[in-house]
Amino acid sequence: MRTIEYIVREGYTSIRACDYLRGVLGYSSRTMTTLRKQMGLLTVNGIPQTVVVRVAAGDRLCINIPDDTMKSLPQESPQVAIAYEDDDVVVFNKPSGMPVHESKKHQEGTLANVFAAHCLKKGESLVFRAVNRLDRDTSGLVVVAKHQHSANALSGKIMKEYTAIACGEIEAGEGTVDAPIKRLAPERQIRIVSEDGQHAVTHYQVLARGGGYTLLKLTLETGRTHQIRVHMAHIGYPLAGDAMYGGSLKDIQRQALHCGRVEFTNEITNKCINIQADLCEDMQKLLQKVNKPVNDA
Structure with a gap:
C-alpha cells in the first residue's frame, strides 16, 4: 500500500x-471511487474520514492507495535492467524484441511479465501501467506507474x-515532419501519412552521417503509433532495419530506434527525474559506420 501525505495549502x-483531491491535486474519478468505497483509506489529521469531510489550510491529509490484484503472469526471464525506481514509478530499459504488453500472441516474455516478477520479489501486487509505450523491436526506456494516481x-x-x-545521409542539420498519420x-499494423489521419509532429536533429546512414536525435509533439518510423520513411529516410517501412536489413535486423532519455516530474514528491540509457549492442555496432559527426562536415 502506498501512503501519500499532503498539507492543505493556504x-x-x-x-x-x-473537491480538494480532484480539483487541486488532480486525483482521478477512479481513485476517488476507491476512496469512497473503503473507509480508512483517507485520514485527516490522523482520523479516518469520508471523502466529503471538509478540510482547511494546514490540515494533514493521508491517502492510502491499496495494492491492486496482479493480472500478469510473473516471469523473471529475460532479465531487464531497471534504470530508476521510487515508490510511485519504475523505469525499465527494455531490450528490442520484447513486447511491452501481453496479448493473445504474447502471453509471456513481455515487460508486463517482468514487472509482475519484480513486484512479487518485493511482496507487492500491482497492475502493470506503462505510461509510455515502445514497439516490440524498439529498445529503451519505459516508465511504469505503480498505482493509478501516479499513472494519471x-x-x-x-x-x-x-x-x-536512418538509411541515407540527410543533408539538413535539423528538421520537422508535420504530417498526419492513419x-x-x-x-x-502498418501506418501511412494521409490527410485524413491524426495530427502528428516529429522533430529531428542530425548528429552524424556517413557510410550511407544518418544518426538522429528525435523528439515528438504527439505520440502516434509508429510515428517516427512513418515520418522518416515519408521524407525518404526510413530507419535502418525497418522492413515494414522500407528500411534496409543489411546491417541490422530490427528498426534502429532507441528511447534513450526520459524526463518527468514525480508530482507526488516534486522530484524532477532525468534518466538516460545507452544504445543496445546492435545499434552501437551499426553506429560505427556513421563515422562523420555533423560538426566535421
Whole structure:
C-alpha cells in the first residue's frame, strides 16, 4: 500500500476533501471511487474520514492507495535492467524484441511479465501501467506507474528523446515532419501519412552521417503509433532495419530506434527525474559506420 501525505495549502478555509483531491491535486474519478468505497483509506489529521469531510489550510491529509490484484503472469526471464525506481514509478530499459504488453500472441516474455516478477520479489501486487509505450523491436526506456494516481499524474507529461539511425545521409542539420498519420487498414499494423489521419509532429536533429546512414536525435509533439518510423520513411529516410517501412536489413535486423532519455516530474514528491540509457549492442555496432559527426562536415 502506498501512503501519500499532503498539507492543505493556504487559502482554503472549508472545502470538501474530494473537491480538494480532484480539483487541486488532480486525483482521478477512479481513485476517488476507491476512496469512497473503503473507509480508512483517507485520514485527516490522523482520523479516518469520508471523502466529503471538509478540510482547511494546514490540515494533514493521508491517502492510502491499496495494492491492486496482479493480472500478469510473473516471469523473471529475460532479465531487464531497471534504470530508476521510487515508490510511485519504475523505469525499465527494455531490450528490442520484447513486447511491452501481453496479448493473445504474447502471453509471456513481455515487460508486463517482468514487472509482475519484480513486484512479487518485493511482496507487492500491482497492475502493470506503462505510461509510455515502445514497439516490440524498439529498445529503451519505459516508465511504469505503480498505482493509478501516479499513472494519471504522468500521462502526457513525460519528455521522451529518441536516437535513431536512418538509411541515407540527410543533408539538413535539423528538421520537422508535420504530417498526419492513419492506419492503412483496420486489420493491418502498418501506418501511412494521409490527410485524413491524426495530427502528428516529429522533430529531428542530425548528429552524424556517413557510410550511407544518418544518426538522429528525435523528439515528438504527439505520440502516434509508429510515428517516427512513418515520418522518416515519408521524407525518404526510413530507419535502418525497418522492413515494414522500407528500411534496409543489411546491417541490422530490427528498426534502429532507441528511447534513450526520459524526463518527468514525480508530482507526488516534486522530484524532477532525468534518466538516460545507452544504445543496445546492435545499434552501437551499426553506429560505427556513421563515422562523420555533423560538426566535421
